[in-house]
Amino acid sequence: MPIYEYRCDKCRRVTSVLTTRISAKVVAVCDKCGSKKMSRLMSRFAMPRSEESRLESLADPSKIGDVDENDPKSLARMMKRMGTEMGDEFSGPEFDEAVEELESGGDLSGDDPASDDEA
Numbered sequence: 001m002p003i004y005e006y007r008c009d010k011c012r013r014v015t016s017v018l019t020t021r022i023s024a025k026v027v028a029v030c031d032k033c034g035s036k037k038m039s040r041l042m043s044r045f046a047m048p049r050s051e052e053s054r055l056e057s058l059a060d061p062s063k064i065g066d067v068d069e070n071d072p073k074s075l076a077r078m079m080k081r082m083g084t085e086m087g088d089e090f091s092g093p094e095f096d097e098a099v100e101e102l103e104s105g106g107d108l109s110g111d112d113p114a115s116d117d118e119a
Contacts, residue, residue, distance in 0.1 A: 076103040
């Protein structure tokens with residue numbers, strides 16, 4: 001089943017349209033503003049990679065040289081790269097929550113000051 005992408009000529013938002021077959025006529029409507037004036041885009045395509053290839057890519061020193069383990073935002077950027085590279089098996093609600101916590105400048109040490117006050 002092909003997925004086509006369109007950019008709204010009015011608000012510039014990208015909308016994806018799933019069709020049941022290639023020969024099906026597609027009527028694209030913008031998800032944001034409802035406009036039918038849409039321009040079809042060239043879609044990216046996925047190319048499967050082995051787990052070994054993905055791990056080798058993560059081990060490349062040029063991709064982790066800018067990581068500062070004392071900077072939560074730097075760690076969040078690295079975790080996002082890891083999530084992108086590893087795909088669905090590496091992501092999920094807990095992962096996304098951890099990245100958001102780091103991006104906001106927090107830490108993941110597990111030391112919750114609120115829980116210490118309750119004891």
